[in-house]
Amino acid sequence: MHSPLRPLRPLRHLLAAALAALCATGHAGEIAVIVKTTNSTYWQNVNKGAEAAMKDVPGHTMTFAGPASESAIAEQVNLVENAVNRRVAGIVLAPSDPDALVPVMKKAWEARIPVVLIDSQVAEAGRKYYQSFLTTDxxxxxxxxxxxxxxxxxxxxxxxxxxxxxxxxxxxxxxxxxxxxxxxxxxxxxxxxxxxxxxxxxxxxxxxxxxxxxxxxxxxxxxxxxxxxxxxxxxxxxxxxxxxxxxxxxxxxxxxxxxxxxxxxxxxxxGSFQMGELGVKTVNDLLQKKPVPKFRDTGVVWVxxxxxxxxxxxxxxx
The missing domain is CATH 3.40.50.2300 (Response regulator)
Structure with a gap:
């Protein structure tokens, strides 16, 4: 006599395989925008630009994060580390410190997560770990x-x-x-x-x-x-x-x-809005295997x- 549970076995296998795939990819559809602090209208304007760009990035979500202050560098390193650990699709990063962010950027690079820098550069040792840098000259x-x-x-x-x-x-x-x-x-x-x-x-x-x-x-x-x-x-x-x-x-x-x-x-x-907007667009281009410039000047206007x-x-x- 056949057990009534037998036909469910392939389904169980399918569910297990789907769960394993989900764990392997994590938040594959997430683009993490990590700035120097969220407590500034400048960085909030970067966020607005990033949100505007997401309208042309189907199938992905965006998160926006930053420490309480620009001098809380260890907190920013942790935010990037967490993004790498949850295997986001890509990272837009405004590094608070040229040296402190390099090791965690290397982790992103090793995990094949594209990193696009905005606003501030990192030390020479970190320059191979990002794909594009968008900033004011x-x-x-x-x-x-x-x-x-x-x-x-x-x-x-x-x-x-x-x-x-x-x-x-x-x-x-x-x-x-x-x-x-x-x-x-x-x-x-x-x-x-x-x-x-x-x-x-x-x-x-x-x-x-x-x-x-x-x-x-x-x-x-x-x-x-x-x-x-x-x-x-x-x-x-x-x-x-x-x-x-x-x-x-x-x-x-x-x-x-x-x-x-x-x-x-x-x-x-x-052009803070432009930095956020171009940052997300550049990550999307990288995910689609399109070529991107290593450096892009986002401009400055005397007012x-x-x-x-x-x-x-x-x-x-x-």
């Missing part, structure tokens, strides 16, 4: 800010640099080029850089102290979004708005208001009161 952007400062301040006097995270790839290029351009093209004395750790309140306190200690300051540069916002607020509070040349970086609502009211002379604005409302400025402001 931070050297060119730093020079642009230095040129604008010299145009308003002149070539003598004292200027200050309010920076963010020492050693971050974008910071090294951006602030380095800013300093080098001033040195080569002026006799300006530089105070700083001061590092805010990308904390607006820290930048505000540092700028308040700086303005009190250096009454003769002629110009000041805030090198990323939270730093420039904190710097702008301190300038207003100290009654120095319009009395010294202040140059900012990035383009959220606060910074746009500072340009509008003259607290800031101008801002260099990156001041004269062009604040133009289409070119509106395309990058957020």
């Amino acid at each position: 931070n050297r060119a952007a730093g020079e642009l800010c230095a040129k604008q400062l010299i145009a308003k301040v002149g070539t003598t006097g004292k200027v200050a640099i309010m920076s963010y995270v020492a050693g971050a790839g974008s910071e090294v290029d951006r602030v380095g080029a800013f300093k080098n351009y001033l040195k080569a093209n002026s006799k300006l004395q530089v105070v700083g850089p001061f590092y805010s750790q990308s904390q607006m309140a820290t930048a505000m306190n540092q700028t308040t102290d700086l303005l009190a200690a250096h009454r003769d300051l002629k110009g000041i540069f805030g090198a990323n979004e939270p730093t420039a916002v904190g710097m702008g607020r301190a300038i207003v509070q100290a009654g120095r708005a319009g009395k010294l040349v202040a140059v900012g970086f990035d383009g959220n609502q606060d910074l746009q208001k500072f340009v509008q009211d003259g607290t800031l002379t101008g801002i260099a604005v990156q 001041d009161k004269a062009n604040l409302e133009t289409p070119e400025a509106r395309a990058v402001l957020y």
Whole structure:
């Protein structure tokens, strides 16, 4: 007599095989976007760009994650490690530190998970572990800010640099080029850089102290979004708005208001939306075995009161 359970055996085998396949692939349809922090409108704008790109990426989902702050580097390493462990389809990564992310990027490379970097570079040792790097040309952007400062301040006097995270790839290029351009093209004395750790309140306190200690300051540069916002607020509070040349970086609502009211002379604005959008599109191209460029410049736009409302400025402001 045949057991009634016998016909179910092939089905059990099929289910077991399907489960094994699922465990092997994990979240095969997930594109993980991992940024320096989620607590910033700049990175939220990267997220908007990534979400926009997902409309043209059928069969995949997207996750967006980042540490509580840009200086929480170990937390970012863990986020990438977790993405590799759950075998995502691809990773879009804005590395907080040029060295710390290299070992975990190697793990992604060994797991054949494509990695597309945005915003910041990694050390030479990590360059074979990513397939494409999409960023502002931070050297060119730093020079642009230095040129604008010299145009308003002149070539003598004292200027200050309010920076963010020492050693971050974008910071090294951006602030380095800013300093080098001033040195080569002026006799300006530089105070700083001061590092805010990308904390607006820290930048505000540092700028308040700086303005009190250096009454003769002629110009000041805030090198990323939270730093420039904190710097702008301190300038207003100290009654120095319009009395010294202040140059900012990035383009959220606060910074746009500072340009509008003259607290800031101008801002260099990156294509943050474009970074997120192109990051996801580039991962999708890699998954489809299409060729992608190893480097792509996502551009920077100088925005001041004269062009604040133009289409070119509106395309990058957020």
